Amino acid sequence: MAFIKLDSASKIYETAQALRGVDLEVEQGQWLNIVGPSGSGKSTLLNVIGGLDSLSSGNVVIDGAEITGLSEDAMAVFRRERIGFVFQQAHLIPYLNAVENVMLSQYFHSMSDEDEAIEALKRVGLGHRLTHRPSQLSGGEQQRVCIARALINSPKLLLADEPTGNLDRENTRIILELLKKLHQEEHFTIILVTHDPFVSQWGQRIITMEDGKIKCDEFICYL
């Protein structure tokens, strides 16, 4: 059975229909990129898989668990056990430094462990920025803190919504190399939304969304 399985997933907002019956299966350990025009439902799809948003109809199964009907809190618990999120904007708590931001995620998961958090930051190349606050970090560095935070609890699934959308080519490459390395070492599943053709070439599969539907689904090989 597929690691992620969506069955005629639909999401209707008051003003728009973001998803129109999406069927999708993703194998464990796969790196899937989602591309498509603005407003085509990419973020909505990602949020639905991560349980940040609920479906209007259809259902989602992740790792054998049907998450469609879960309450918000049950979903939060599910999320902290198995899913790491990275967003386009580096959402960090402004008054906590890099280590503390990572530790907060541990805190909600189980228990804060400073050494482990420092180790995670070293892995994303931020060993020299541990006690900097987000405002003292560059955009690329902030995004790397977010990656460290997303991966600290060893999730099986990493969801990234345009994680390099605000970064220049150089920083984008750093982030992607990092994801690639972690993906190869830890074999977690990655779903990454992007506009950028450069980014979408890093991965194993690309789906193209259009008007709330999957228009094209192709397998590739990453660099």
Place this chain on the structure above:
Amino acid sequence: MVFFKKSISERKGRVAIASFAVVLAVTAITGLLGITVGIREKLGTELRAYGANIVVYTEAGAYLTEDFGARISAMSNVEEATSQLMANVVFENMSFESVGLDFQQIKGRGWRLSGNWPKEQGEILVGINLKSALKLEAGKRIKLVGQGNSGPGKEFLVAGFVEMGGNEDNAFILSLPDLWSITGLAPKVSAVLVRGMPGALDAVVANIKRDFKDVSVKTMRQVAVAEDLLLQKIQLLLALITIVVLFSASVSVASTMGATVLERRKEIGLMKAIGATKKEIGLFYKVEAVFIGLCGGIGGFIIGFAVIQAVSKGAFNSFVNIPFYIFGAAVSIGVAVSVFSSLIPVRGALKYNSAAILRGD
């Protein structure tokens, strides 16, 4: 927890404003409780300290004579009667109140004593407030002269200091014969303090009124009731103030928290995204609310305590004992107000859909 600490210190300003509102509320509550408990204790203290429940006296300026005491104690249903003389004495060219009484009769009646109880004539007690004011010490000899009396006065040994919570705290307390000897007032007394059998007080009062003309007789309850009426008026006023202040403190905490919560929408969305339940996020606000409540509660208690003592000092010329549970009650109310008022805005904030917040393009 470092997260809670930083979360609060990040919002010092707001926390301070909300705490200040709680301070005001708790000050009012402490005042109300303290005045109720502390000052009520003082009612009738003066009689209680003499072990009496009836006081017999004449109009100001006039005196009874000592044989009144003896005659009253011979009456039925009377356990004891002691005479007391109030007069002014001069010490180092300053005039002070003094009380003449029988030390043996009041011994062990809840007078707080430091030093020794006088054993013989020539030894006196001094009200605690005069101790530091006049730089007196136990064992010191001092000279007192009766005011308005041409006599040479007399030297006395200060045996100890007493605290009773009444006028005595500002007076010299002498044995009746000693006070007579320096004032020349023998055998006059100002009042007779009577301990009647409980349950037969009305009968005793009636007998005294029948046997002695031109005296005033009051039971302790009557004295207490008069003081109580005043107290009730103060309480009512304080209760009104407390309600108003409580209400405005709640509004202030709620709006402060509301503003904080708005500022923190992103933070809440993010915490949800990394897997925090509503309860866990709510804990951040609860800690903040409890912190505000504690700061405000403790601060309010301290101010309220000072206010009560100032009032008590003015009204009774002594400080009140405020039982520890009032501190507990004041702080608890502070915390309750703060936690309760922050409930509504925080509840609202936890409803946000994090996908919508984090989208934030």
